Amino acid sequence: MNKGRVESFTDAIVAIILTIMVLEIKVPGGYQWSDLLDNLSAFIAYTISFFFILVAWYNHHYMFSLARVISKKIFWANNIWLFVMSFYPVSTAWLGKYIDRLPPAFFYYFVFLFWTFAYQWLSYEIKSARENKEIKTKIEHMSIYQFTKNPIFYFSGFVIAILIFYFPPFVLITSVVELVSMLIFTNEDSDRLFS
Amino acid sequence: MNKGRVESFTDAIVAIILTIMVLEIKVPGGYQWSDLLDNLSAFIAYTISFFFILVAWYNHHYMFSLARVISKKIFWANNIWLFVMSFYPVSTAWLGKYIDRLPPAFFYYFVFLFWTFAYQWLSYEIKSARENKEIKTKIEHMSIYQFTKNPIFYFSGFVIAILIFYFPPFVLITSVVELVSMLIFTNEDSDRLFS
Amino acid sequence: MNKGRVESFTDAIVAIILTIMVLEIKVPGGYQWSDLLDNLSAFIAYTISFFFILVAWYNHHYMFSLARVISKKIFWANNIWLFVMSFYPVSTAWLGKYIDRLPPAFFYYFVFLFWTFAYQWLSYEIKSARENKEIKTKIEHMSIYQFTKNPIFYFSGFVIAILIFYFPPFVLITSVVELVSMLIFTNEDSDRLFS
Amino acid sequence: MNKGRVESFTDAIVAIILTIMVLEIKVPGGYQWSDLLDNLSAFIAYTISFFFILVAWYNHHYMFSLARVISKKIFWANNIWLFVMSFYPVSTAWLGKYIDRLPPAFFYYFVFLFWTFAYQWLSYEIKSARENKEIKTKIEHMSIYQFTKNPIFYFSGFVIAILIFYFPPFVLITSVVELVSMLIFTNEDSDRLFS
Numbered sequence: 001m002n003k004g005r006v007e008s009f010t011d012a013i014v015a016i017i018l019t020i021m022v023l024e025i026k027v028p029g030g031y032q033w034s035d036l037l038d039n040l041s042a043f044i045a046y047t048i049s050f051f052f053i054l055v056a057w058y059n060h061h062y063m064f065s066l067a068r069v070i071s072k073k074i075f076w077a078n079n080i081w082l083f084v085m086s087f088y089p090v091s092t093a094w095l096g097k098y099i100d101r102l103p104p105a106f107f108y109y110f111v112f113l114f115w116t117f118a119y120q121w122l123s124y125e126i127k128s129a130r131e132n133k134e135i136k137t138k139i140e141h142m143s144i145y146q147f148t149k150n151p152i153f154y155f156s157g158f159v160i161a162i163l164i165f166y167f168p169p170f171v172l173i174t175s176v177v178e179l180v181s182m183l184i185f186t187n188e189d190s191d192r193l194f195s
Numbered sequence: 196m197n198k199g200r201v202e203s204f205t206d207a208i209v210a211i212i213l214t215i216m217v218l219e220i221k222v223p224g225g226y227q228w229s230d231l232l233d234n235l236s237a238f239i240a241y242t243i244s245f246f247f248i249l250v251a252w253y254n255h256h257y258m259f260s261l262a263r264v265i266s267k268k269i270f271w272a273n274n275i276w277l278f279v280m281s282f283y284p285v286s287t288a289w290l291g292k293y294i295d296r297l298p299p300a301f302f303y304y305f306v307f308l309f310w311t312f313a314y315q316w317l318s319y320e321i322k323s324a325r326e327n328k329e330i331k332t333k334i335e336h337m338s339i340y341q342f343t344k345n346p347i348f349y350f351s352g353f354v355i356a357i358l359i360f361y362f363p364p365f366v367l368i369t370s371v372v373e374l375v376s377m378l379i380f381t382n383e384d385s386d387r388l389f390s
Numbered sequence: 391m392n393k394g395r396v397e398s399f400t401d402a403i404v405a406i407i408l409t410i411m412v413l414e415i416k417v418p419g420g421y422q423w424s425d426l427l428d429n430l431s432a433f434i435a436y437t438i439s440f441f442f443i444l445v446a447w448y449n450h451h452y453m454f455s456l457a458r459v460i461s462k463k464i465f466w467a468n469n470i471w472l473f474v475m476s477f478y479p480v481s482t483a484w485l486g487k488y489i490d491r492l493p494p495a496f497f498y499y500f501v502f503l504f505w506t507f508a509y510q511w512l513s514y515e516i517k518s519a520r521e522n523k524e525i526k527t528k529i530e531h532m533s534i535y536q537f538t539k540n541p542i543f544y545f546s547g548f549v550i551a552i553l554i555f556y557f558p559p560f561v562l563i564t565s566v567v568e569l570v571s572m573l574i575f576t577n578e579d580s581d582r583l584f585s
Numbered sequence: 586m587n588k589g590r591v592e593s594f595t596d597a598i599v600a601i602i603l604t605i606m607v608l609e610i611k612v613p614g615g616y617q618w619s620d621l622l623d624n625l626s627a628f629i630a631y632t633i634s635f636f637f638i639l640v641a642w643y644n645h646h647y648m649f650s651l652a653r654v655i656s657k658k659i660f661w662a663n664n665i666w667l668f669v670m671s672f673y674p675v676s677t678a679w680l681g682k683y684i685d686r687l688p689p690a691f692f693y694y695f696v697f698l699f700w701t702f703a704y705q706w707l708s709y710e711i712k713s714a715r716e717n718k719e720i721k722t723k724i725e726h727m728s729i730y731q732f733t734k735n736p737i738f739y740f741s742g743f744v745i746a747i748l749i750f751y752f753p754p755f756v757l758i759t760s761v762v763e764l765v766s767m768l769i770f771t772n773e774d775s776d777r778l779f780s
Contacts, residue, residue, distance in 0.1 A: 079249050281409065
């Protein structure tokens, strides 16, 4: 497929998902600071989801730069990734509304997990489509790839579920931790690629 | 016309239609799982429409790659196609709200049929604009093209209408069947085009 | 300025304006055909505005292809054009809601007129920025350019205002007439430009 | 990083923020001119925010044209800039609703200030990434860069806060003044860059 067209189509969808999340922050019903603060948990959930998606976009952008062609399989792995991400506005808004309740926290966590699986599948398809060994290695060295391939990922996923059970807002702490670690541990060549 | 600009304009519109459909999935009014499940039929309708549009985009992308120039006629066939697709958010949300009622099911079905006709016209215009025989043949070999040219298409369209009459959600089953068959039967060169 | 970036930024804004208009077509509150028909005037207003914007985009696309550079003046003429167009969703929705009332019809008409003036200014700036005489002539030959330069335009604008006063929905008929004539009378080279 | 992809991703987000602000202008509840005028302060706030973002985009576009590569640091400075800007629809709508109240005016002002700081950081990162002295000088000559580096900026920021305290709508006058001065004092080469 036409890689540039798939990229810009993907970017448009990600940009819209990112931006419609802010539509869920309702204009305060009154003119007091307290009216604005009613939205506080929505602000927090929005902020975390916003940066989380940007970190993911950074990795997606890096990975796509390593793909030579976009096969039908890569296209569909990418679509599943976009589809799961399209639930972020709903899951973020629900969590922002009831930040201390179990079902919204678990729903947010499920969307987060499914999205991780979709990402894993996408990276696997991009890796498989290349014969170039150096590039395969680069993808395998991405922190997100290594983390999701590690048995610790499944174990920690289980532990996090228990922690959320006792303290629902923990799901946001999980997001922040993954966000920051994905932000720090990027492949060294990721911002030199096009220089 | 400038093919790249028409493509990216089309992609932006398709990306927005795809994403605003998710706005119709309302944030649950309570914090229980049952509040989320109230949205179940909306989720199902959304999922099917989302992937249906992506499959159509895949075919659109393939067909446009075969066009050498975008004539005024192709541009307007493309616009009609976009216009009909712009009713998907409304028809999907209406069906998602009343999944077992006749009028929403038939409205969804009409949008679906008109969109198919618009697509047929678009493929016809792209085919007609090329003198190259090989490319004409490629377009004629697309499963969606062959299907809509076949008298069986009109016959089955009639049978489906009857089935929807007795069981409205059948319209979604129809979508899934067309989605899956369009997903499987793509031209062999469609994902090798740019390698 | 970077012409490609201005074009794609413009296209993104036009695509969003085009698509959010459909958000004003509310999902019917009931499941009867009559519930859908409650939206009929909104459908009609939406359809006309949708195609009107597409026709304008076609002319915009043609005119920009004749521009060699995007100067600060052209950029700002373009921004005013986008700004006025951004009122189309509101003016269309208001007219769609009260299709037989004077204020919504005149508001729609004012947006329409201001948009035409913005377009005229934009075409003037693009024309002035080129020294090439052939290209100046091409812009002057565009039907929309010729029409807005003609005194008849101001006279007919006045007559239309009177007709709207007696029959508000006439504003939509005006749009359709301009739409169709702009659709038919395009410069001959407009769809051969890039072949 | 891929500069073109970061640019078009940024443009898509800016275009959406710009356009969803218009969604906050509600369709009037009645068909009288007075119903439209109920929206007057929302119109004013929208207009100022719309052009303000466009002026900022113009400067952003100029600055990015001077960047050779987009490093991880530039990418994140750009993201913070986008994040702060994503509060414009909410802050504009809140101010538009209660144009004579302190909290909405100060919230709008804070978003405005944070956005200025984000912009300053972004320009600093782009400047630092280049070794070319001529380009460093160009960025330093941008009126927005010079203004925010000047102690007068901090002093005037304080004075404006006091003025807003006594007359909340003053925040919009501040925006208009900055808008117009940024519009007039642009680097001379900013619209000749690509000729």
